[in-house]
Amino acid sequence: MAKRVLVVDDAIFMRNMIKDIFASGGFEVVGEAANGLEAVEKYKELKPDLTTMDIVMPFKSGIEATREIIKHDSSAVVIMCSALGQESLVMEAIEAGASDFIVKPFRAEDVLGVVKKVLGVGGA
Secondary structure, eight states, rough: OOOOOEEESSHHHHHHHHHHHHHHTTOOEEESSSSSHHHHHOOOOOEEEEEEESOOOOOHHHHHHHHHHHHHOOOEEEEEEEEEEOOOHHHHHHTTTTEEEEEEEHHHHHHHHHHHHHHOSOOO
């Protein structure tokens, strides 16, 4: 059974790119959110196996949303998507409960490698 993924990013082109990467890797994208508030709501509704989370978003940051998701479900797997130069934010996200991170711009194999590592699934 394909692992279920929630994609969170305020940029639609980035969500589409991440969705394409997951589709090519055999994952099922079950939902997407454009900000931290939506991310928490969608997580509770969909209970995905994995959530990719942008750090800088309107209304609620990815760090705050991650903290809230982990508080709701301590077994949640959240991977942060950060831009170069956001290392301090990445550390804060890991402290908030994120499992790992990927740095934009990223390649499909980088994303799938990190995801397979944190989920403990085949190949990478």
